[in-house]
Amino acid sequence: MDVLISALEGLNLWWWLGIAAVLLIAELLTGTTYILWPAAAAFVTALISSFVGWPLELAIFAGLGVLFLIFGDRFVKPRLKAGADSGLNMRATYLLGERVTVVSGFTEGRGRVRHGDTEWSAKTEDGSDLAAGSSAVVAALDGTRLIVKA
Incomplete structure (x- = not known):
């Protein structure tokens, strides 16, 4: 017990x-934000x-760790998750409504x-075929495939 008390006195x-x-x-290894709050309390x-x-x-x-965890989970974490819908690293989302040029003629409603x-x-959208060189508008996304309309 004396060893523990002397170690605590050395803090x-x-x-x-x-x-x-x-x-x-x-926290960096887990990315959960739950370990961030005790780290802030330690600081x-x-x-x-x-x-x-x-x-x-x-x-x-202990008190700050609990307080930071409660307030961080309630107020900070939702704001961090809201940033996930920003479209970052989802380049195709910026193409919605943009004009594109047909590279090769569509067959059975598919092409490039x-x-x-x-x-x-x-x-x-409707399964129609487009001729090479014509233009279309991006209407939606299907994974990495664009859904276009003439």
């Missing part, structure tokens, strides 16, 4: 920053560790179109 700014760093690395505890003793440091760490310097697999 200082650098120990708390080390704990925060380890927790942040664990804040590091800032005040020079002014209080170890029992109060542990209480502050060009937008800028990229060719896309495409099919027509």
Whole structure:
């Protein structure tokens, strides 16, 4: 028991920053945001560790960890998830409503179109065939295939 108490009495700014760093690395590996909040609590505890003793440091760490987890999960996490619908890394979503040029004639409603310097697999909305060189408008997406209309 004396070993544990002497270890706890040795807690200082650098120990708390080390704990925060380890927790942040664990957060980076998991990506869940649940480990982020105890890491933030450890960082804040590091800032005040020079002014209080170890029992109060542990209480502050535990209290802030719970508070940060509750408020972070309630207010921050929904905003992070809202950014997932931004269209980032989904280049095809920006093509909706854009004009494309038919590269090769459509057969059975399927063919290839060009937008800028990229060719896309495409099919027509109504299954009609388009002639090479004609233009069409992107109406929807089906995975990586564009659905176009004349």
